[in-house]
Amino acid sequence: MSIIEKIRKNVYDGDENNTVELVKNALDEGKTPKEILDEGLVAGLRDCGSGFEKGEKFIPEMLLSSESMKVAMVVLRPLLLEGSGIGGTGRAVLATVEGDVHDIGLELVGTMLETAGFEVRNMGPDVPTEDIVEAVKEDKPQIVGLSALLSNTMDVMPDVIEALADAGLRDSVKVMVGGAPVKQDFADEIGADGWAYDAASAVPKAKELRAQLSD
Amino acid sequence: MIYDMYGNTQEVTPYERMMGSLNGEKTDRVPVNYYPRWAALEYAGVTFKQAWDNPDLYVKAQIQAQERFQYDCIIDYDMMGPVEEAMGAKLKYPENDVPQIAEPLIKTKEDMEKVKWKLDPRKDGNMPKVLYVVRRLKEELIKRGRGTQHVPIMTWGSCPSRTAACLTGFKEWFLIVARDPDWAVELMERALDGWLQMVVAAWEAGVDCVWVNDPVSSRDCISRDHYEKLTQPYERKFIEAIRRETGMNITMHPCGNWHDRMDLVYQNQADSYFLGPMDVEMCTQKAVETNEKGLSRVTSLNGNVGAATKSTTDGQTAVPYATTMKRGKPEDIEKEAKAVIDAVEGADLRCILGTNCWDVKGSSFANRDAMVYAARKYGQYK
Numbered sequence: 001m002s003i004i005e006k007i008r009k010n011v012y013d014g015d016e017n018n019t020v021e022l023v024k025n026a027l028d029e030g031k032t033p034k035e036i037l038d039e040g041l042v043a044g045l046r047d048c049g050s051g052f053e054k055g056e057k058f059i060p061e062m063l064l065s066s067e068s069m070k071v072a073m074v075v076l077r078p079l080l081l082e083g084s085g086i087g088g089t090g091r092a093v094l095a096t097v098e099g100d101v102h103d104i105g106l107e108l109v110g111t112m113l114e115t116a117g118f119e120v121r122n123m124g125p126d127v128p129t130e131d132i133v134e135a136v137k138e139d140k141p142q143i144v145g146l147s148a149l150l151s152n153t154m155d156v157m158p159d160v161i162e163a164l165a166d167a168g169l170r171d172s173v174k175v176m177v178g179g180a181p182v183k184q185d186f187a188d189e190i191g192a193d194g195w196a197y198d199a200a201s202a203v204p205k206a207k208e209l210r211a212q213l214s215d
Numbered sequence: 216m217i218y219d220m221y222g223n224t225q226e227v228t229p230y231e232r233m234m235g236s237l238n239g240e241k242t243d244r245v246p247v248n249y250y251p252r253w254a255a256l257e258y259a260g261v262t263f264k265q266a267w268d269n270p271d272l273y274v275k276a277q278i279q280a281q282e283r284f285q286y287d288c289i290i291d292y293d294m295m296g297p298v299e300e301a302m303g304a305k306l307k308y309p310e311n312d313v314p315q316i317a318e319p320l321i322k323t324k325e326d327m328e329k330v331k332w333k334l335d336p337r338k339d340g341n342m343p344k345v346l347y348v349v350r351r352l353k354e355e356l357i358k359r360g361r362g363t364q365h366v367p368i369m370t371w372g373s374c375p376s377r378t379a380a381c382l383t384g385f386k387e388w389f390l391i392v393a394r395d396p397d398w399a400v401e402l403m404e405r406a407l408d409g410w411l412q413m414v415v416a417a418w419e420a421g422v423d424c425v426w427v428n429d430p431v432s433s434r435d436c437i438s439r440d441h442y443e444k445l446t447q448p449y450e451r452k453f454i455e456a457i458r459r460e461t462g463m464n465i466t467m468h469p470c471g472n473w474h475d476r477m478d479l480v481y482q483n484q485a486d487s488y489f490l491g492p493m494d495v496e497m498c499t500q501k502a503v504e505t506n507e508k509g510l511s512r513v514t515s516l517n518g519n520v521g522a523a524t525k526s527t528t529d530g531q532t533a534v535p536y537a538t539t540m541k542r543g544k545p546e547d548i549e550k551e552a553k554a555v556i557d558a559v560e561g562a563d564l565r566c567i568l569g570t571n572c573w574d575v576k577g578s579s580f581a582n583r584d585a586m587v588y589a590a591r592k593y594g595q596y597k
Contacts, residue, residue: 060389060437
């Protein structure tokens with residue numbers, strides 16, 4: 001098993017104690033930070049997400065996988081951000097909607113967007129709608145990313161979109177939605193501008209939406 | 216000349232109808248219980264915060280809404296919060312939602328000592344306010360029934376897993392489940408008594424039945440193995456303690472998607488199960504099977520308008536976001552209500568019509584009427 005495969009399996013297994021050492025070993029072996037991120041950490045987390053969808057993994061196991069990734073990112077993040085030109089691509093405000101405490105996917109999307117050059121304000125989980133609106137007023141982002149893992153908190157997403165419209169901010173941002181139960185048809189129904197299946201596909205979608213806005 | 220002056224009088228009261236169904240008995244027809252906190256507040260035009268700050272307003276809203284919509288059970292404040300707050304947790308009170316934990320109380324094992332585990336519901340925190348509402352509801356119902364209580368009152372009890380998760384924060388709770396199951400057990404063991412004392416005090420104040428709930432042990436959250444070994448034993452312990460102390464009928468609400476573990480859920484020994492968004496046919500079949508094996512005592516199933524669709528029946532996919540009460544039309548409610556009645560009563564269990572726990576808030580009055588209308592139209596016992 002290659003070192004990258006080991007990292008991938010380590011994240012999938014949620015073995016948070018060994019990830020940092022494996023990542024350091026991979027760097028010593030000459031693997032690039034992006035290779036380690038994409039093919040090791042993100043791939044492991046994606047495997048875990050697939051396991052979640054199949055009913056083989058659950059929130060505790062997902063959290064352990066996320067924790068494994070987080071500790072590795074302490075080492076990897078500075079290397080990834082070198083030369084990424086943060087903010088050059090645009091600004092993004094990310095939040096898991098109110099009532100939903102899940103932030104694994106959100107953190108991953110935040111990291112991926114940063115590495116793609118976005119300046120990211122990650123507001124974390126369980127964010128009141130009015131706080132999201134306030135952050136949009138303050139930061140003037142081009143992208144607002146909303147996450148929900150629960151089917152009963154998905155219904156907060158249209159509330160946020162409505163609140164942005166009420167505040168006169170809707171035309172200045174592109175709203176992306178995501179999370180396990182969120183699908184394209186739901187995004188269409190609530191008037192979101194974009195949906196992404198996972199963190200990796202969120203980046204091109206964010207870039208595509210960003211390009212639709214003039215500065 | 217014969218005067219048919221009582222021709223329009225209902226011979227069976229909501230109390231008799233609801234309690235009959237909880238006991239597995241047929242009265243005149245299927246009752247309706249959709250946990251009407253929001254139905255009442257929206258009918259009265261008040262926010263939750265307003266009703267929390269003014270308990271008499273909450274009582275008035277409950278009484279008036281039941282008279283308007285004619286469902287068969289009313290509830291007290293019906294929420295997580297009073298017990299956790301009395302234990303020491305800080306809550307935030309949104310303007311129009313139930314309270315939420317502002318900050319986890321337990322971050323380390325040492326924090327366990329900060330918690331006030333032994334509670335007196337008559338004195339501690341806002342628990343007396345809940346008991347006041349129960350007493351006032353009882354008074355009003357008896358007064359309006361001219362000495363007879365025509366509508367039952369239901370109260371709330373959080374299962375130990377939920378209380379533990381509220382004290383630690385949900386994310387941390389799931390990490391504790393993964394990393395330190397022994398600590399999870401200790402948390403639930405100590406968390407059980409607070410809500411038990413609250414339910415017992417509410418029973419002494421006048422409630423007639425209780426629903427207990429667990430939103431953190433569903434298939435959306437933890438594995439069947441974790442459920443069976445960690446949290447289910449404490450659900451059962453909690454339910455059996457309530458029965459032992461009060462003798463009340465108990466409804467359990469497994470909140471979320473529990474399709475892969477309903478056989479275990481039914482062994483918690485509640486009388487009734489509020490199915491939320493789950494597939495009614497599959498849940499009915501499982502209830503019959505576990506009853507036949509002597510593993511459960513299910514008399515009735517409460518649900519399930521808004522979920523009786525084929526999209527939820529594979530037991531794998533997440534429950535649909537589209538919910539009929541909020542987004543459907545009265546004819547949709549009628550159609551789904553008929554399907555639910557046919558499924559549950561067809562298996563000789565009692566059906567109590569209801570919907571998803573989050574689905575009443577914001578639903579139209581016409582849809583609420585349609586559910587009661589459907590119970591009268593399709594739920595008559597011969």
